[in-house]
Each structure stands twice: as structure tokens, then as C-alpha cells.
């Protein structure tokens with residue numbers, strides 16, 4: 466089965482991160498991508514700009530895509546503000562599909578990409594909603610300091626499950642040296658520590674969070690169970706970090 470995945474994300478024209486990275490990951494996983502830009506961005510070494518999409522256009526693009534066929538999964542990347550969030554949510558009402566929510570509010574260089582608050586993200590929770598925060602985002606969502614150990618990350622995953630997310634993946638790529646590298650998966654009332662090896666990455670290999678969430682959405686859309694889908698998505702990102710290709 467070829468999953469058709471809706472990507473709601475910011476357009477970063479070089480494709481290092483954002484919507485074009487999402488499209489590459491979905492296609493590499495054998496899916497069809499429906500790419501709806503929630504914002505235009507420019508992210509250079511000295512240049513930075515974000516212009517949110519017109520909510521009416523977002524509604525029209527998602528509606529038009531649904532007229533052509535079913536959506537099997539939705540990946541939420543950058544949502545610049547409440548009006549884009551409301552437009553997308555209203556248009557997806559009644560859709561029976563997995564959602565993967567990547568709560569990215571800042572670029573890895575620290576630039577602001579969204580005005581959403583934790584409460585906006587927590588309102589997206591549901592049994593078929595996966596949230597994929599990194600450590601900083603997990604702390605931000607819960608209103609507490611960022612997890613600094615694997616145990617803290619497990620607690621954060623449990624707390625986010627309790628807030629109603631069916632699946633939580635806390636990405637531990639920035640755990641302190643000595644903690645090793647581990648992602649924590651929370652689902653069905655338990656947490657699973659998924660160890661990994663720290664890979665050196667050239668600075669242009671960005672958008673790992675985008676790729677992880679998109680590959681995960683493609684797998685879930687195909688009908689892969691959450692745990693196997695997370696494993697496949699992690700392998701996708703490891704391969705991307707090694708090779709620079711999806």
C-alpha cells in the first residue's frame with residue numbers, strides 16, 4: 466500500500482529542513498507527499514525571514530488535496546501561528562488518520578519559526594497522535610526544565626502520554642556527553658529506551674527532526690505499528706546522517 470501523507474510544514478527553499486526535506490523522506494519511504502506550506506522561510510548564514518501562509522490558502526490546499534483521494538497520515542511541522550493552526554485543524558476535522566506532530570518552534574540555529582504556545586500543541590493530543598519533541602521541546606511543552614538524563618526523558622515521555630498523546634518520542638540527540646544517545650518512546654503505558662550511536666554530522670545535514678517525523682508518518686500511513694514505524698524512521702535518519710541522502 467502506498468501511503469498518501471499530508472505534510473504541513475514551513476518551506477525552506479534549499480530543502481535542508483522543512484517541507485522539502487519532508488517530501489524527500491516520504492518519497493524515500495515509498496509514499497506520496499501532499500506538500501502544503503504553512504509558511505515561507507529564508508534561513509541562510511546571515512539572512513532570516515518567516516512569512517506565515519494565508520489561512521484561507523491553507524484551507525483551500527488541504528481541501529483540494531482531499532478531493533483527489535484519502536490521506537493516510539498527517540505530519541505537522543512548523544505552524545507559524547494560531548490562525549494557521551486553526552485553519553488546518555478545521556479542514557482535517559473527521560479525518561481518520563495518524564498525526565505526527567513535531568513541535569518545532571525554533572530552528573537548530575535558534576531562530577524563531579512559530580508563535581504557538583505549549584497549550585496549542587497539547588490541544589492536538591489524541592490516541593492516534595504521535596508527538597516527537599527533542600529534549601528542549603519536551604521541557605517546554607511540560608513547563609519544566611529540559612530533561613538532562615535518560616530517566617528525565619522517560620518521565621517527560623510518561624507525562625506527555627498522560628496529557629493524551631497516544632505515542633510520544635522524546636529525541637535524546639542532545640543528552641549530555643556520558644549519557645550516551647537514546648530516544649525514549651512512550652506508548653501503551655510503558656516507555657522504551659532506544660539507544661543509538663552519536664554520529665558526526667556535517668553542518669549542512671540538518672532537518673533530522675523533519676525527516677524522522679515524515680518517515681514515521683509514511684510508515685504509520687502504510688499501516689506499520691507504532692513501535693516498528695519508529696524503528697524504521699530512526700533507521701532512515703541514521704542513513705541520512707551517514708550519507709546525506711534520503
Ligand SMILES: Cc1ncc(COP(=O)(O)O)c(N)n1
Pocket residue numbers: 474475476477481482483484506508542543569571572573574578671672673674675
Ligand atoms: C521550515 C523549517 N522547519 C523545520 C526546521 C527545523 O530544522 P532544524 O532543527 O534542522 O533547524 C527549520 N529550520 N525550518
